[in-house]
Amino acid sequence: MTSGTSEAPAWHSVALAELDRILQSRFLRESKQLCALLSHAVHETLAGREDGLKEYILGLQVFNRPPDYDPRNDAIVRVQASLLRKRLADYYEHEGRDSVLRIELPRGGYTARFVPAKNAALGVEPAVLPQAEDLPVQQLGGGRYWPALLTGMALGALLVTLVALWLNRDRWPRKPASAALWGAVIDSKAETVVSFGVPLFFAGGSGFFVRDTAVNTIFEDTRRVKHLGDVLGYTFRPQEDVYTGIGDAIGTHHVANWLQDRGVQTTVANSNYLGLSDIENKNLVVVSSARFQTLLQQLQRPNVFPFDPGNDGPGSGFAVLNPLPGELPFYRPTGTVGVNTSYAVVSLWPGRQPNTRILYLSGIETWATQGAANYSIDTDRLTDLQRRIDQDPPNGPRGKKGPYFQVLIRVEGKNNRVRTSSYVTHRYLPAN
Incomplete structure (x- = not known):
């Protein structure tokens, strides 16, 4: 529990200042419910009222549920707490990476936890950091209570270790799995427009x-x-604007939610209604089957995997300009009854203004377009792509290494439903 004295410990002011920074960050400021949940959890924890941080009580006090609310049938608290944990992790990966105190919401409960961050011992007086006896305690099995952090001596040793880690921070693996593809979009303060293609x-x-x-x-x-x-x-x-592909619609929904979960201000738009003025100082993500006409045709970005609709040939597909050993010059869909293999391209280009990006997720069919969207937000696929990019030489067979590139992917499906998406090859693109 917190100190029984009337005067709050000095580190409480650090915690409240950190709370204000989180609430004003791009990861939470657009969500009133997440802000309310985090603020309530922090203030109640600091006041020593952890017993009131129960799912039912939070449903009443934070989410305005009626007295007959049943958490077994209404998961609002669990869902919002899960999303809040993700937003906090993203905040400390970006804007909050240099915070002297981290605020966490451990799984299995709703009591806030306060942890000195990696740089807490640099330029910060130890007196304003939480001591073990001041921190909230968590109830463990058997009704016994244990401190949330180590005792003062162990905490001192921990801070010494953290100082050493900080001094060697250049060696930290700071790149998230999504750095190459999404890093500039997530780190940007610009709004991101996610648009879906519409066929004629x-x-x-x-x-x-x-x-x-x-x-x-x-x-x-x-x-x-x-x-x-x-x-x-x-x-x-x-x-125009009669129907769109199911894969385009589902892919757009998934990508927009994924970005919002990471604190990116996101709007969804019909690509037919987008003009150049609509993406001024904004990021643009286009989720559209390769046949559909979008604003990208007007922008004329470089393309090393051009789409051939196959109107005058053996079928539609993606060409590979200057294929490397083991690569095909053309990738077309194949399949048997109910089981299909198709292809899609993920393209990352510079936006119209500095520090903005254009991302194009495009498949031969609408379900392959959904496969491209799935690939672009899948942690395992992004980790694999990041590893490949990190291993590329500065000027190798895939082009001069840079922040812009295209990835050709294979999409496996059954009955026009996506099963898996996997990497085929990639190329780097010029900056203009």
Whole structure:
């Protein structure tokens, strides 16, 4: 428990200052519920009222649930606490990496924990850091109580060790799994627009729509659509914003949620309604099947894995310019009954303004596009990609190493549903 004296320990002011910084950070400031939960947990813990930090009580006091609220049927507290833990981890990986005191919400409970950070012994008076007897204690099995931190002597040894670690901080593995692909987006204070592609349909009236996958702009050959209209007695006219691919929609949803979980201010938009002014000083993520027309065609970014719709050849797919040994010059979908292999490309380009990025997640089919989205937010896949990029030489066969690149991935599916996404190859892109 906290000290029984009327005057709060000096380290409480450090904890409250750290709480204010977290609440004002980009990781929490947009979420009133997470701010309320963290603030309540910290203040109640500092006041020694840990007994009130129970799921049912939090549901009533923080999330305004009625008295008959049943936590077994309403998981609001558990869900928000889980999300809060993720946001705190992201905060201390970025904005809060130099904080002298870390605020944590350990799993299995809702009592806040206060931990001196790695640089706590540098330029900070020990008197303002929590001592073992001042910190909240956690109840363990058998009803016994143990200090949340070591005793004063052990804490001193711990701080000595942390000083040594700090002095060797250049050796720390600071790169998160997502650094190469998402680092600039997550670290940026810019808003991120996540947009989904929309295919071109033709409307014949009375709710009758036709889609020709070989026609994606009004300037392309529409003779097949016209012939079908003549046969059926309909006059088909171009009609946008009717439907989009299921994979595009699911992929957009997953990516937007993933970014929001990491404190990125995110909006979702229809790519047909986006203009250059809409992405001014913003990051842009486009989740769109390769056939669909988006703002990216206007931006004309470099592309070493160009898409061929296959209108005049053996089928659609991605070409590989200057393939390396073991690589194919062209990657096309294959499959048997119910089981399919397709391909997608993840592209990272510079944005329109400094310190912004454009990310394009694009598959041959809509389900392959979802596979690209899944790949881009999967921790294991991102770790593997980061390892490959870290191992590349400064100027090797995949191009001059830089922050912009494209990744060709293989997507395995069954009945048009994604099963796995895996790496095929990658190339570096010029900055402009």
